[in-house]
Amino acid sequence: MNQVLIVGSVAYDALKTPFGSVDRALGGSATYSSLAASLFAPVAMVGVVGTDFRASDLRLLVRKGIDTSGLKREAGKTFFWKGFYEGDMNVAHTVRTELNVFAGFDPVIPSRLRRPPYLFLANIHPALQASVLDQVDKPRYTVLDTMNLWIQTQRKALLRVLRRVDLAVLNDQEVRLLTGITSLAQAARKVRSWGPRTVIVKKGEHGAFVAGPGWAFMTHAVPLERVVDPTGAGDSFAGGMIGYLAREGRTDETALRKAVLAGGLVASFTVQGFSVRALTALTRGRLRSRYESFRRMSEIPRIRV
C-alpha cells in the first residue's frame, strides 16, 4: 500500500481547557497527523525528540504501525508547549513555548524513505519544508500545512515552497492573513494562483471549503456537544485526509472530496479527548457509525425550484 511520509513537530503539551488539564501530554503536528493517517495507510514519521521522550510514547506510535526510523533522538528536551483554551475554545492561548531540541531541527529523510508516494509537510518552518522537498524524489502528491507565525515572518520562503506542493491546507484566519482577502472563495483562488492545484480552507467548527481546478467542495464539521481539547484538530484533519488519499491511491476530485470528509471525521474524535487519547482509541467501527450519522445529517435533498 502507498506509504505516507510525514515531517513535522513532536511535542509535549501542557494544556488547560474548561474540561480539565494535562501536563507533558504527547502532541505536535507530526504526532497527530501520523496517528490520523495511520488509520488508513502505512506512515513514516520524521521529527526530533529529546532524551526525555517516553518509551511508552514511542511504543504507542510503533503499535499504530508508524515507522519511526526517521524520529531522531537528540540530547536535550522535547519541544514543549504550554497553553490554554477558554470560552468557545476557538483560539489557543500560548503561555510558554520551549523549542528545546526542535530549535535545531533540520530534517534528514532516511534514504529508504526518500521516494514517498504521499508526503505531508506538517507545520514547520517553510525553509525546512523546502529542504524536505529537496531531499525526496518527486512524490506523487504533496500536502503542506503552515501557521500564522510563518505567514507573518517567513512570507517569501512560504510562497517559494507553496509553488512546489499539490495541496495547501490553511485555516480561515491564515488564508485571509496570507492573501489580504476576506472572501474565503476568493482567497483560496489567490493561493491557487501561487501554485497549489488545490487549497483547503479549514473553518474549525464550521467545516471546510475546498477549491480545486474548476470545482469546489464544502463540508461541515461534525457537530459535537462537547469539545474537550481542540489541540491537534487541524493536524488530525490533514493526516486523516492524506492517509485516505494514500489508501485510495488517487488524488482526483472524487478522491479529494472523500479524503476531506474522512479527515474531518477523524478530527472530530481527536477533540473529544485530551492530547491523543481519543484519537488513539478510535476504531474503524466508531468512525463508520459517525460517518453514517453525519451523512444522514448533511445529505442534500433533491428539491423542485
Place this chain on the structure above:
Amino acid sequence: MNQVLIVGSVAYDALKTPFGSVDRALGGSATYSSLAASLFAPVAMVGVVGTDFRASDLRLLVRKGIDTSGLKREAGKTFFWKGFYEGDMNVAHTVRTELNVFAGFDPVIPSRLRRPPYLFLANIHPALQASVLDQVDKPRYTVLDTMNLWIQTQRKALLRVLRRVDLAVLNDQEVRLLTGITSLAQAARKVRSWGPRTVIVKKGEHGAFVAGPGWAFMTHAVPLERVVDPTGAGDSFAGGMIGYLAREGRTDETALRKAVLAGGLVASFTVQGFSVRALTALTRGRLRSRYESFRRMSEIPRIRV
C-alpha cells in the same frame, strides 16, 4: 394552493455597506419574507405603513401576487431604519431607528385571512405575535422569528409565545443569548424543550443547523464572493422556507430539509443586491441553476471507513 400569512414590519431603510448606499429603500421583516415566500406560494401580508409609503412599492408587492389587504396605511411615516455594515458585514450597526406608525402597530388580521394554513410570525414584539395567534384559527404550521431585543427585554412574553409555535428560527447569537448555552446543538435542544417541535439555528455565512424530533440537519450557506447588503437575509430565508413548505403541503422531516435548503438559496440572492432588488429580480431559472451548483459543491460522497 396553501396560502402563507405573514405578519411583521414594513420599513424604509437607509443603509451603507462597503459596496454603496441606499436611502429610503424598501425593507422590513414582512416585506423580505413575503417576497421570498411568494416565489413558492400565495402570500398575504399584514403590517402597517405610513402615508409616505410609495405607490410603486405597493405595486411591487401586488405584482408578486402578494395579498396586501392586511397592509394598513396610517397617518404618519413608515418605520425607518438607518444603519451600516462594515468589515465582514456580519453585524448591522444601527444609526437611527424611527418607529413612526410601527410604534402603535397592533396587527388586525382581516377576517378572510383568519384561517391561514401556514403562518409566519416575523420579527415583532412577542406580545403582538401572541395577539396574532389569538386571532387566527389554529394554523396547520406556525413559524416564529424574533431578535436580541425581545430576548433581552421581553423574555417571558417570548417564552409564552414560543410554546404555541411549531418552528422557531433563531440565529446563533440569539439562541445562545436565549438559553445561555454555547453549544448550538445543546441550545437548540433546550429551545425545543420549551415548545417548538423544530428549531432552526441560522449561522449566517456558515449555513444553518436544524434540530427536530429525533433528527438533525445541517446546511451550508451558498458561498458568495461578494455580499452587497446582508439586510433581509434572515427574513428571506424564513420566508422562502415557509413558502416552500406551503407549496409542498407537508411539514415532515423531508419537507423541512427541502424547505431549509430553498430558504437558504433565496437568501443567497437577497444579499447580492441592495434592499429587495436582487430578491425581486430572482427567477425560478436562476434559483434552479444555483441549486444545481450548490448541490454539486456540497454533496456528501460515499466513503469506505
